[in-house]
Amino acid sequence: MVEIRKNRESITLPLVFPLVVALALSLAASLYGMRWVQQQNTNQRLYEEVYQGQQLFRSLLETEVRQLQIRIEILQANQGLQKAFLARDRFRLKAALSRLGPNAGSVFGMGLLFFDSERKLFFSVDHPNLQEETMDDLALRQAARTHKMAHGLELAKDGRFLLRVVVPWVMAGGGAGYVEMSQDIGSFAPRLKEGLGYEIFITARKAGIDQKQWAAAEAAGRRAGSWQEMGDCVILARTMSTVPGEFCAILKTSHHQGFVRTIDFTENNKHFRGGFVDLLDPAQQNLGSLVMLRDVTSEVVSLWAMIFYLGGVGLAIAVLLFLFFYLHIARLDRRLFKNQENLNDTIASKEIALSQTSTLLQLDIAKREKAEHDFRSMCYQNQLILDSVGEGIFGLDSQGNHTFVNPQAARMLGYEPGELIGQPSHVTWHHSRPNGAHFPDRECQIYQTLRDGKVHHMEDDFFWRKDGSGFSTEYTSTPIWEEGQLSGAVVSFKDISDKKKARHDLVASENRYRAIAGTAQDAIILMDDHGRIAYWNPAAERIFGYTEGEVLGRDLHALLIPARFAPEFEKGLKRFWASGEGNAFGRVLEMTALCKGGKEFPVELAISALCQEEGWWAVGIVRDISERVRQRTVQNELQARLRHSQKMEAIGTLAGGIAHDFNNILAAIMGYTELALLETGEGNLRDTLLEVRRASNRAKDLVGHILAFSRQGEMARTAVNVVPIVRETLKMLRASLPATIEIRQTIGQDLGRIMADPTQIHQVVMNLCTNASHAMRETGGVLKVDVAQVHLPDKLVLSTFVLEPGNYLKITVCDTGQGIAPAILDKIFDPFFTTKSRGEGTGLGLSVVHGIVTSHGGGIEVKGAPEQGTCFSLYFPVLEGVSETMAVVLADVPPTGKERILLVDDEEVLIEMGERILIYLGYKVTSMTSSIEALELFRAQPENFDLVITDYTMPNMTGGELAKQILAIRPGMPIVLCTGFSEVFNEEKAMALGVQGYVMKPLSIHELAEVCRRVLDKPRK
Template structure:
């Protein structure tokens, strides 16, 4: 049999070799034919086509260089253009010297088109055009036009050449196909014979290999079975819990050593006892329902008691499942000792019982609160608030408070104390079920200090009686003090001779007398200006005579000789029904006089604020388009392109304009200023000086001495920038005609309020002193006290509004600092600004800016009544990877959304739009689809705030103009939150 197989194999291999020889012969014949065809094809055809294509590429490079030179005229770009022209001309010369087959690829026609154009370009770039220099914009434009026309003609001729060459190749391919038909017939026959021979050989080999694999598979199965049995025995005997295998009648088939050790029996003893022998529960563990559950579900769980050999009992939990053991159905049970757990459960029940007893008998209200919901309350709390337990448990704690405002105040204060100290105590007002309001002392502590969400336990004590007693006592003790001292005016009494017998504390501040001087005796008429004393004496006589003279205006006189306007209202003081003096109220009307003078200016300021808000809103829209298109242009411009630098400068200017709009809106009260933060002053001063240096004339020299290691202050950086710019601008105006030196310095100083040289109004401590000095014309002493008044200015019309120094004074007053001035006419002026110093951590280097997060092809509906903003926003969002539908009409957007509410993943809408505002549009869209995320954009927020839009269900409020990164992060944050982790 083996010999016959060998002969068959030899025969088959000989046949295969014969077929292979035939295939080699066919291949050689085919090769000879292909070589013959190749000789008939012009060897230079493809090379010449390639050379012509390179000429076209060189012309394209010349056109690109000419366009770049016209866009960015420079010697470097012009030099590059000339080099490209020379390179293209040399390539044309080489083509003319080497081409053949003129009528085939029309190389001579291309030469006739390109060569004159390049020759003209070389002459024009060397000598210029019609009187214009070679570097002029006209010459570059003429060169670009000439080369562009030649380029388009040459490209058309090249296309015709390629088509002609393709026709020649197609003709050669047809001849080759005819020959290959006969070869393929021979080759197909050889392939069929070869496959038949190979099939027979492979079939024989497969039969032999299958036989070998079957023998190897049997050996592997036997080895795997042995290993599986070994692993099972290892796991069975070394498990942490007891394991037993028994039949449905409870006879043990196998047990592990852990179960034997736990029960105190040997393996043989346990196998004899069976499951019923160790079960110490009241009922049999093999209950019918347990067996039924195990049979139908395949697993069952039960807690029972096992008997130990020494007579003790242990609680266990048994987890059983059906298994195949030795070819028969059996039960595998995992037995776990739960003695320790049972002890812990008992201790827990005992502890809970103790706490419940304390909870019931406590003399104060006690409750448990989780997520604002009352979970438990004791009887004392129910009686205190006049609610039943059923009404309180499961309800919101809000029902106990007087109103929502009190509920939020108490909660915030209490939670702040818990986070800081671990417990919180606050006095608040509760409203009982019968409508009465009570004062409550509320103390709370978290159940789990590490997890406040787990809930808090609170105690409540009714302190209404104590509060009423304290209030009554305070009222009785402070009634006269409140009447005399609470008023911001001066209250006085004087006898018939004019001697003051009583004044309140305000008199000391208003008139400059000390308490001791008043007590020693001061005549009230001496506090009236001499020209008004006769009038005051006459009015006093009339009042003591019983007349009612009403309010009278006088000039009051301070101890230091200064006067100020007052109104006095007085009446007679009676003793036993007889007039013995006068008592009355003195009202300082200095501020009233100032307010009357400033009322018209305030009205102008209000109009200015309204105008500024409107202008800023429109400017925001313009700025948004510039900012968006600039950012997009930067993404398409390489770093080596000079245009990228210009675009970056545009972007910086946009950021400054954006900050300017923010300041305008803050000034016009249409937008809240930034919150104060610990900020280093030195970098802000340097930045402001950098901006001012470019705007000041060369006749003004700037000298700066900024200590970079100074501390910081609690400030708004924009307001600090405003202080520096206003003071420097004021100095510039003082030196505008003759020039001079502007000196700016920043240093740390320590103020001692006891020292004579300390600035007025500053407390002792550390300050940052910003000094701005000039060598201008100085300030006249007659007007020095008025320079900080709003709208006061000595400048000509168009030179200033008089708000600069007033703004500086107001900012520093809000910061608790001061601004002082020292000026000599004809010498110069120096302003010192004092910022209260605070410690500020050194600023870390800003992390490298990352690319904005990209979209995942989500669909966005963009609504804005400005066409340019819709177009720009659509381009930006599509650049970020979103699919965008832009609409300029809010009503149209609503109809589009109503037709297909599930078409969009997010909506971005402007706030101010005709026909329907952004908030109204959002409200209607959420009625159609409540879960649609909406972003509201606005340039100012006088009528709309972050809190207001979130109450409407809008996800966030975005302030225009938005940078690409800002809108990308806002959108990505909302969509990622929607999709979940």
Template sequence: MVDKEKTIRNRESEFRSLFDDIPLGYQSLGADGRLLEVNKTWLKILGYRKEEVIGRWFGDFLPESERKRFQDRFPLFHVIGDIKNERFEMLRRDGSRLYATFDGCIGRDEKGRFLQTHCIMYDTTEQRRSEEQLRESEERFRTAFEYAAIGMALVGVEGRFLQVNLSLCRMLGYSMQELLETDFQSISHPDDLQLSEECMRQMLEGEVYSVQFEKRYIHKSGHLVWVQLAASLLADSQGKPLYFITQVEDITQRKEAEQKLALLAAALEQTVESIAIIQTNGKIEYVNPAFERINGYKREEVLGKDFRDLKSAHQDDFSYERVWKLLARSEVWTGRTMQRHKNGTLSEVETTISPIRNEMNVVTHYVAIERDVTHERQMERQLRQAQKMEAIGTLAGGIAHDFNNILGAIIGYTEMALLKTPSENNVMRNLEQVLKAGDRAKELVKQILTFSRQKDEGFKPLQVSLIVKEVLKLMRASLPTTIEICQDIPNTSSLIWADPTQIHQVLMNLCTNAAHAMREKRGVLHVSLRDVELDSEAVIRYAGMNPGSYVRLTVQDTGHGMSPAILARAFDPFFTTKCLGEGTGMGLAVVHGIVQSHRGSIHVDSEEGRGTTFHVFLPKFKNKVSNEMGPGFNVLPRGNERILLVDDEAALADTVRQMLEHLGYNVLASTSSQKALEIFRANPDSFDLLITDHTMSRLTGIELAKEVVRIRPGFPIILCSGLGEAIFSENIVKSGIREFLTKPMFMGDLATAVRRALQSGKSPTGDLS
């Protein structure tokens, strides 16, 4: 018995020795969480003596922040049965901290009731610190990655984005999620895919460790983004490729700058102006091909030579010295000189020599630009002629406006007098003649307005060949048999946007002038019509024309022709070579105005004794033709509505008022647009229609309409003017004005327009702003 007890004690001693000396801490907790047992390693780790810890609550050895977590988790151990990888931060006796990890099991009695925990404690402080350092390192990397100023991405070996930063997202216009759901191939320019995939292959096969190249990405909005891409391959410890880490720098601006420089270089080489870059010492550093063409010297003949050695080709000694003094003061010289080509021929050139400064504002070079203006000098005469015609046209338009007001009163009062004159009275015939004369005067004003390009009525898609054939039939009946008519007119021709009456007038005038030039002897009148395409080179010989598609009408005669002096004044108003009573001199002037109003151009070639040729170019009409027809009235419409009439010409206001009252309307007339506005503002519902002149002092018709519609939206308005409708068309559309009347107006036109405007009262009114 004694030996057995001794054996047990020996084993207990051995177990205790093993228990205390193992390098792992041990602890046992009772049901209340108090320490029942610890070994020496546990005490050594925490720096306590055994009597200081047995019976104490385990939470006493934890920081305040950990106690609550232990308190919450310890009851769970009663149920779980196993303790796995439980981590707590603990306090040593000296107050320092350590990290401990616990693994263990639950001890129970024979009935399965909880007795105590048995746990092995590992000091994982160093491991925990290593993990924290790793996390900190990863966090620093992640922060540097995510907030880097350039784009960064981790790309899988198959090309999918694994991780991207904000800069790359902003650069390409995608969100992070959108990029992570795609691969680089789908957003790369197709022409750059082969280069990208070849670089990937080289890294995957170990040929290179990293690559750097330029490529294009497609921004989410569709435009291209040029980037400088640097990529490296990351592999694991066994050398297995993991992913590529790429740095992406946006170089779009740099590439655009390079392209602009390349474009500039190409422009210098291809421009028609001669360009020479000269050093401050006078040595020629660069010349473009145009320099060779204008001066006749090859590039290799002048490079490195002194620019002043060419002075005889530019200007005389005095002028050259003056230019060089200006350049020495860093000033710009511009002038025209006669240029002698290497082969001896002369041409007029416009030269500009300017200093070139560096970023320090120091002159380092001069640039000399020469442009051959020989042809331009020839065109200036034509331009002066066009400007003269424009000035005369403006004057004619002003005269026509005032004359229209006078005619309006004459026609209006005459119509009213006719209404009150018995038909058997001789005065009736005289008044009718006055009215006919007024109508002829109205047509004359139309011609003046046509010449001044202020008239644009009756325009529609027109097939010119029909008009030409009609005119030639009329001319054949009126021309003497000594004049032969030859025509080259296709059965069909392209459409133009034109007024048929005005085109008819153009051809009649040109044919009549041609016939007059051949009246003293036999001759041939040749008229042709062709569709032509004029490119930028073809329009050089026609001033004021743009490249495009045209219909060309040619009228050619074999008459006496014109001298240069007469040719220069051919389109001047009231200029004529005809005898008194044979012509007014307005024919060709009106033709010029009509062609200009149709956005076309007319040109004449003539030589004394060899005839004259007129070329009329009219732009083709390419839009679809509408077949809609406007409504008309077979009888003079009447009404009884109340109308506000405004015209600052007292005579016109009075005659229009009488016309309207004769038609049954109640009319309030005013010669002041401001007073009329005050009347309307005071009682806007008492009127059904506003008729206003456009050109009035202080408040124009458009401005009055604007205020009236603001007060009463949808109110019908008729605008009257003697300058034609075209210049007001845009404002009419915007303001919602229902009708436009050209002065002078006849009672029938006025009655129709008033009725139409009143019946359109439900139409929406546009914005006048």
């Protein structure tokens, strides 16, 4: 029995104690807040007063600066001082100051100094005999830099805190210098005290003071403090007779940089407040401090008296509140105590009766709980078995009705477990066959168990679900015997639909994959664990040439792999059969295989491993890639040819650039040579100059060849004599051929002219001769070149050419090399076709020759045989009625004129040469090296010129743009455009622009004279 608690705790203390704590905290918080607010107000007022002191100090400082400046200006106005200052005469300067008064220096300031323009001190009122020395105080440096009045605070070595004012002194008579007056700011202390009501201390940092000089001044009674009083500072001036010790301690520990700071301390029952203001020199470096201090003891005492008064009032109120609440709570506590005693007596009597009844009930409950626990344990175990088993299990009574159904059975049959209890089994889920035909219960093996009491098993039967669907099942029916009587049966079954489907799918899959393998275009080969062929699809028969019957059971590698690869394959097979791993798995390999006839061909092979009970098998998919390899070979060859072609194109571009610059150089050489010939008589010098001209002409032709090589030298066709072109080509070729190749040439005279581009004729001959030399480079031989005129009386048919009757110039190039096979004779003019090794040619040479000859209306005849050499014969139509002698027009005297010509070229050498040639020809010449300036000149005087000759390639503005601008100003203006070479501008574009003459550099005097006359004499529109 539980003992009733007789003693109880009073509620008075738990309720009153928190109240007392709350009142005490409220009172303390109120007093603290009042003190904090008062302190903040005091600090703010103190900061404002310190800031006011700072402003007053600055005002005094500015007033003193103005007074010192006025005094200096009064001195500078004195004529005697001016003369003495100019003369740098100390005695005259001292005398002039004496005339102003016996104590002039003291009257005008604490110190008076005179400096020359180099800031050297040459006179001091305090030290008249002081040696000259260069001063470097900040105010003096600032005055020297700005040439204006400068001032600043500075700490003297003897401890004086000086205000220095420096005024430059510049006089009309010459000479310059500076006058400085200084004032000790210690005198500010009384005035600051009077204005602020604070005691004033002026301190300085010891770092700028010489201790010996300070000691001397202190001994003389000129210092207000002792050197040892402070830490890193000393007191220079003060208005307070005694210095508080606590104030000294603050100065020792708190003298640090900080523009305005406040202090608050107590000493000897006195309370002081004040603040620091930093004193800075012109460089903003701290020199010392202005300290303001005031006795606020009476204010502090008044504040604390008010706080104590308010605290006492608050405490009295709190005590009254405490007494009120305490008496009220105590009365309530006594009432609660009386009611609790009555309740305890009632509970005690009832508890005795309940205790006796409880003992009896507990004994009975214990017995029942044990029996229920045992029963629940057995039921739980049985249910756990039924619920967790993977098969469906249900029980039947002797009539075939359900007595229990586990969840798995209910799920497979599509019912809830409770739905089947008491229902007949056969008519519920075993009533029909899979095809829908009736299934009688006498044939049911489950009911047979109910009849004969034996175990029956069915491997493949059919149960129906609630929704009308069904599934294949395997089941076992076991009888239940109770006291010797057959009371029912237990049936366990499982769904074998997936198993049957898997078996069916396996058969279907095998048939499907056999069909796929049979129709695959790639060979599919299966190798067993002994390296023998176990499967061979139709594609394998087609690729390798063996039938399935010929290869099954035979060694795969001996049959299909070349013998030279056998050791490597045997090594890989051993590793594969041991571990099922190999380097070839997971990759696509290119390799060589053997077909039935023993011929090797390229294949692509992919291998995967297949693990069987007896060991590792391998499946290989083989693809014949003969065509792919051939196409890849062709593609690689074409890419190599393309790269070589691009390289040759880049070389051609470079050659074009070189030709452009070389033309400008040749223009100067040829021009000055012809000018020299005009001024030179017969003799060795003239012969030398003629050789220079001939060499220049050859160089000019060489430039044409370079442009032909770069395929950028397209020019209009003219009547051309090919003989010099062929000879020049052979001369160039000779230098590049080995000594084992002999050149033989047979070139007739007066062969006539053909309408052609000289550079293209050069290119044709060069290509044919280069091919011929290549055919003889190993064995040597003879390169034979013939040029002759032939007459074709009848039409001549040459492979792809048809030549009409008439006269033709025939160029024949023959070699004694390896010749051309008849099988490739029809392909030699195809683009990119070549018999040379990779990197030795692009296959474009003969294709270009074919194109050039065709465009000239000619034809090509090819003769040759293997090991007998090759001959190429080119036919070009001869111009009728044009002979060698008629085609050459020699003009000994160039045409002249008197017109006004504007000559424009950015090359100084060419502009000077052109001007001399045109003046020689009688023209009035204005030359310009800037196209911009030339345009401005023409715009200003468009009628002052009859002809404009301009270069094309110039900075800022090209010749083409200049011509366009000139024609816009004066339409129809005759213009001749010259160029060494341009990729973007040709004769057609020039004529379309309105230019009447387009010539290529270099020009001879005759060519320049002729083009000038041709353009000038052309009728104007």
